[in-house]
Amino acid sequence: MRSWSIHRPGSSALHRANPLTKLAALLLLAALLFVLPWPGAWAGTLLLLTAAFGLHIGGVVLRRYLVLATPFLIAVFIFHGLIVDRPDRMPLAAFLSYSQEGLTYAAVLGGRISLMLAGSLLFVATTHPAALLRSLDVARMPPGLSFLLASPLLLIDEFTKRAGAIRDAQQARGMRVNTFSDRLRALRLLTLPLVTLALADAQERSGVLNARAFRAFPRRAVLSPPPDTALERRLRHALVAASVLLVGCALWLR
Amino acid sequence: MASSTTRLFETRVLSLIAVAIVINIVGNQINDLVRLPIFLDSIGTVLVGVLAGPLAGGVTGLLTNLILGLIVSPVAAAFAPVAIVIGVVAGLMARAGWFRTWWQAAVTGVVIAAALTLVAVPIRIYMFGGVTGSGADFIVGYLSSVGQTLFSSVALTVFGTNVADKVITALIVWALVRQLPQRLTAGYGHLQYSRA
Structure with a gap:
């Protein structure tokens, strides 16, 4: 049976970043989906996958990305481009016809899922679950x-x-x-x-x-907390604020 | 000593939820071997609903999909509300005494499938345009090409592909809770509603 974990140890800036900072960045990525046009989402996906190679985790991230994204991308392009009946259908070949509007819609959906998938794979590949647990404890969860x-x-x-x-x-x-x-x-x-x-x-x-009196105290002390700096804490706040702002603006301007 | 943590769940239930989440994730791999046309990804959620109640069942479903969203695909995270419904409905049906006999468990499976369809269809249509990259997309495609609307294609597909899965899941959980030794179930008060 396959192993689920794609975590790869390393010493890159992303590996060393606090897991909560990476989660905040993931939140911003999700918020960006509300405002990014589809070419931006695909460019963002390419950027993240390229960054994974720069961090020496490109192989594992790309493999998992392809395994997970390919079925969805094939389905969404065939379904919306070739099957769903839209007013702008044009003949393609034999009994097949396509819709430009449908293909664009498929590119929007595919870009969104691709970007989130690439972001979450980068997070998982650079974050050990134990480090996430410790950072949640430090955050007084x-x-x-x-x-x-x-x-x-x-x-x-x-x-x-x-x-x-x-x-x-x-x-x-x-x-x-x-x-x-x-x-x-x-x-x-x-x-x-x-x-x-x-x-x-x-x-x-x-x-x-x-x-072990696991819940005797409302908060747990952490013996070896993941590294965190004042700069990172400020960055986290900024990332969360930017995410809220982006979603708010997107909904306001809709 | 400081006051104890405000507790929504006892530690025993927390541990149960944690292993149930893993059962949900690993259950899908078991299906890779038996090659049945089902998902088998909610045995843990239904089990927690029966043993610890609807709230614990809902939390199990929610966290399963959030974790799957993080390690497997964000598509799973988008369907977290569906997983919540599975756990909550399983817990409510168990509380109403619908896990006492095999046929009641089978009916519960159908009810769970119907309830999750109500939540899954809007998510599938508005977030993913009706397809998710699974084998069920072929059915959506077929129904759309023979004239069904997108909504009815997706609704029929979601219910049709889930009903067998949820009936089998509910029957497995029913068989399980009957066979479990007393020492493993002592302390799960909600189980009293499912004892024949």
Whole structure:
């Protein structure tokens, strides 16, 4: 089974930046989608993917980008360019016709998704989940909330390995997936052990958390907080303010 | 000692939500092996709805999609309201006693599919123009090309592709809660509504 994490350690400025600053930048990127024309969104995507190569994470980011973006882009261009009936349809070849308006709409949607995807992949590739958890604690987020946001990120690869081990064990016992009824049976054989194990795990984790007085205090102290500077804090505030301003202006001028 | 944190959920429920989010994400990979035409990405959400109630179920759905949005694709984050609905409806149906028998669980699956369709269709149309890059796009394309409006094409597709998935998900959760040992379920008060 595949690994979910595309995080790659490094020492670039983006790697060293506080995870909250990167999240604020991601917020600005989302706000930009409200005002950027579609060529701008595509140019932004290209810029971010190029930046990933400059940070030596280009390979992993581009691969994941292509795997995720390609099906959507193909679907959106075929559907809006060739299938949806619009007044400006022009014959293309044989029984096919296309719509310039539909293709432009597809470029708008594709550009938006591409830009957000490239931005979020850059974030994930340069941010370790543990660093995100620590920065949320430093930001005085309630420990329960930071636990919920970060612990799944730390558990995904472990559970993926567990699911792989259960699959191997069941296949060794004779599980087959040839017919439809085989597959339904296999679904039960694979999910029940995984979920039962997960519930046992949840119980153990809550016991450990309680034993450590996880929520005895409303805020947690962090022994090794991610680096943060006054300049970065000001930058975060500016990024959030700019995001609110952009969305406000876009809605006001609409 | 300082006063304790204001708690929306007990620590036990927090841990349950955390592993349920991972089950949602990994469940999709299990489906890669069995190759059934379903998503299998909300077993954890429905399970939390049954064990800990609609609010915890909704939070599980929300966080699953936000995390998927961050590590897999922003498309998933846009559908977070749909995941919330799945968890909340599963919790409400469980509270109403609709997880006691297999056929009740199957009906619950249909109700969840109908409820999520109401939320998913506007998101799919207004944010993505009706397609998301999944196999279901072929059905949307086919229905549009035979004269259905975009709205009805998307609504039929969303309900049709989700109903089997949610019925199977609800049946798996029903089978699971019946088989779980007492030591794993003690403390989840909401489960009393689903005991036969």
